[in-house]
Amino acid sequence: MEEAQPAPALSGQIAQLERLDGSLIERMRHEALTAPAPWKAEYGQFQSGGWWTTSLMNASGDAADVRIGDCTAGPTALLQHMPATAGLLDELGLSYMWVRLARLEANAFLWEHRDYDELDQVERHRLHIPLHTNSSAFLVTGGTKVHMAGGRIWRLTPTYAHGVCNLLGPDRIHLIADVYADDAFTRLARHADAPAAAEALPQASEAELAERLAAAHRLADLGYIDAAEGLLLRLFYSFALPEGTVYDLISQMHTALGDTETSNRWAAAKSQLLALVS
Structure with missing residues (x-):
């Protein structure tokens, strides 16, 4: 990419x-x-x-x-x-x-x-x-x-x-x-x-991102998938992040949940929304 x-x-x-x-x-x-x-x-x-x-x-x-x-x-x-x-x-x-x-x-x-x-x-x-x-x-x-x-x-x-x-x-x-x-x-x-x-915006430390990812994972485990994804997407408005980080985090969350299809869908969304070319 x-x-x-x-x-x-x-x-x-x-x-x-x-x-x-x-x-x-x-x-x-x-x-x-x-x-x-x-x-x-x-x-x-x-x-x-x-x-x-x-x-x-x-x-x-x-x-x-x-x-x-x-x-x-x-x-x-x-x-x-x-x-x-x-x-x-x-x-x-x-x-x-x-x-x-x-x-x-x-x-x-x-x-x-x-x-x-x-x-x-x-x-x-x-x-x-x-x-x-x-x-x-x-x-x-x-x-x-x-x-x-x-x-x-x-x-x-x-x-x-x-x-x-x-x-x-x-x-x-x-x-x-x-x-x-x-x-x-x-x-x-x-x-x-x-x-x-x-x-x-402030830079996010690895510990802060790991904490937010864990919180999203807990929401997803309870069945609140949209809320979990929204929590991660909103990080873009709180921290100065490398481009596409929020989409990578969502993909990671779904991979950890064992949902490869949704993980791949978010990886594709990152490419589409940020107009990346392969």
């Missing part, structure tokens, strides 16, 4: 771009909370449950079409109910591949993964505009937790392993725009700041 390439400095993985007018953000937040959005649960293998998306721009015009792909995106019917949001997207003048609203409920997680591997190999970027958030909602990338605060456009490089959680709520709602590289994006990204709210 090919090893992952070292990640760049944090600013290469996530950065703050332009500030946005507070009254505009408030209008966009109101639209996101009140528009008749057909929220869909998609990418189930990436999440714990509680992560929902709906499309504002895509190829089909259907807001319920949320599995992203390369296209020249046009507005969906939902965007017609969101004039402030549509106005900002038009003003930015970017080459949109897909634009979504993403809602992450309390106690919900997007597991460690990479994006874009299944798409054409062209330069594209992901932008986030937080519309409704809280301090317990954060992204982890490169062993660092980052709260994506409101009021700014954020640039995320999702080809590096990352995950998102919302521990306490309320719901975190972001506008997410996947865009192709062009002059408009270059101008937008020209002045990028390092994240203001970033915290390096």
Whole structure:
């Protein structure tokens, strides 16, 4: 299995771009909370449950079409109910591949993964505009937790392993725009700041990982398999771990339980979610 390439400095993985007018953000937040959005649960293998998306721009015009792909995106019917949001997207003048609203409920997680591997190999970027958030909602990338605060456009490089959680709520709602590289994006990204709210996660000792693995094994022995797997998956949000460690631990647990099939399934999930190649 090919090893992952070292990640760049944090600013290469996530950065703050332009500030946005507070009254505009408030209008966009109101639209996101009140528009008749057909929220869909998609990418189930990436999440714990509680992560929902709906499309504002895509190829089909259907807001319920949320599995992203390369296209020249046009507005969906939902965007017609969101004039402030549509106005900002038009003003930015970017080459949109897909634009979504993403809602992450309390106690919900997007597991460690990479994006874009299944798409054409062209330069594209992901932008986030937080519309409704809280301090317990954060992204982890490169062993660092980052709260994506409101009021700014954020640039995320999702080809590096990352995950998102919302521990306490309320719901975190972001506008997410996947865009192709062009002059408009270059101008937008020209002045990028390092994240203001970033915290390096502690390293986990072998003893700590062994203790968590043993606790998961005890849960699994009692029949709580999902809880055992969730306990290990959540380690990604507490410790700076080598890439894919949580998936290796789950595989080890199932091997110890004598369930080779499930162990192999989690090993395959690691390769899929982290876009590793053999």
